[in-house]
Amino acid sequence: MRLHAGRVVLFALAGLVGVALALVAAAPASFVDRSLERATGGRMRLAESDGTIWRGSGRIVLVDLGAEAAERRSLAGVAVPGRIDWNLRMFPLLIGQVDASIRVDGMTQPVRIQGGYGEMRVGGGSVALPSVELGRMGSPWNTLRPSGALSLRWENLTLRQGGLEGRAQIELRDASSAMTPVRPLGSYRVDIIGQGGQAELGIQTLAGPLRLQGSGNFSAQGGLRFTAEASADAAERSRLDSFLGLIGRRDGDKTIIRIGA
Numbered sequence: 001m002r003l004h005a006g007r008v009v010l011f012a013l014a015g016l017v018g019v020a021l022a023l024v025a026a027a028p029a030s031f032v033d034r035s036l037e038r039a040t041g042g043r044m045r046l047a048e049s050d051g052t053i054w055r056g057s058g059r060i061v062l063v064d065l066g067a068e069a070a071e072r073r074s075l076a077g078v079a080v081p082g083r084i085d086w087n088l089r090m091f092p093l094l095i096g097q098v099d100a101s102i103r104v105d106g107m108t109q110p111v112r113i114q115g116g117y118g119e120m121r122v123g124g125g126s127v128a129l130p131s132v133e134l135g136r137m138g139s140p141w142n143t144l145r146p147s148g149a150l151s152l153r154w155e156n157l158t159l160r161q162g163g164l165e166g167r168a169q170i171e172l173r174d175a176s177s178a179m180t181p182v183r184p185l186g187s188y189r190v191d192i193i194g195q196g197g198q199a200e201l202g203i204q205t206l207a208g209p210l211r212l213q214g215s216g217n218f219s220a221q222g223g224l225r226f227t228a229e230a231s232a233d234a235a236e237r238s239r240l241d242s243f244l245g246l247i248g249r250r251d252g253d254k255t256i257i258r259i260g261a
Helices: 005-025 030-039 069-073 091-095 234-247
Strands: 044-051 055-063 077-079 084-088 097-104 111-116 119-122 125-133 146-154 157-160 163-177 186-196 198-207 210-219 223-232 249-251 254-259
Touching: 030 044, 030 055, 091 097, 163 198, 186 210, 210 234, 223 234, 234 254
Parallel strands: none
Antiparallel strands: 044 055, 055 077, 055 084, 084 097, 097 111, 111 119, 119 157, 125 146, 146 163, 157 163, 163 186, 186 198, 198 210, 210 223, 223 254, 249 254
16 A cells, blocks of 8 residues: 655655654763853853753863863863753744753752843852852962852842842852961851842851951942952961962051952
């Protein structure tokens, strides 16, 4: 029995679509690394990936863009402790929408990410990380080689055309540096308030002999502009004197730190 030519074409197309869907469904998690690299300008990568682009896991690496090309191929930078797991739903993508959940080791519960072209919404959440080494993040971190326990909390965030709406808070506890024997230097909190095209930042000291206080802002056009004052408690002033001279410009008993200004 002969099949009509039109049916043959339809069956062939259906077969091709089926094969394409099977290939997409089985696409490896390493594809996420390529998307992450493009979206962040190479500043963030995915290593040790496992699973598929729809349900997988890996390790986030904050890449040192100042490294030599050969080092960058091996993802020189800071690996965020623990693994990240994601679940990306396929069918919303058919109408140009993203619906995914992400969980990082140290996160109390998964965070949901939803949105489409021009706007992404990130559910509120928090994550606590053990000691994080920041010495391979480029200047000035590669000189100071700071480390400490890091925690991040945020409200519902909206990312819209390069802008950010919402609030976040970063705490660095028991910070230390390879450039001074004083340990710990202190604990600090950074508050971030996103107001569309610009985010306001402020830092304050929670505890410790090295006192930091400052403010600044970040925008996609102007980058980071930040000014802070650093000083030492009287009991540790002599031991922190050389460190204060290293991190900024001395002004009496204080040190002025400027980034991007």
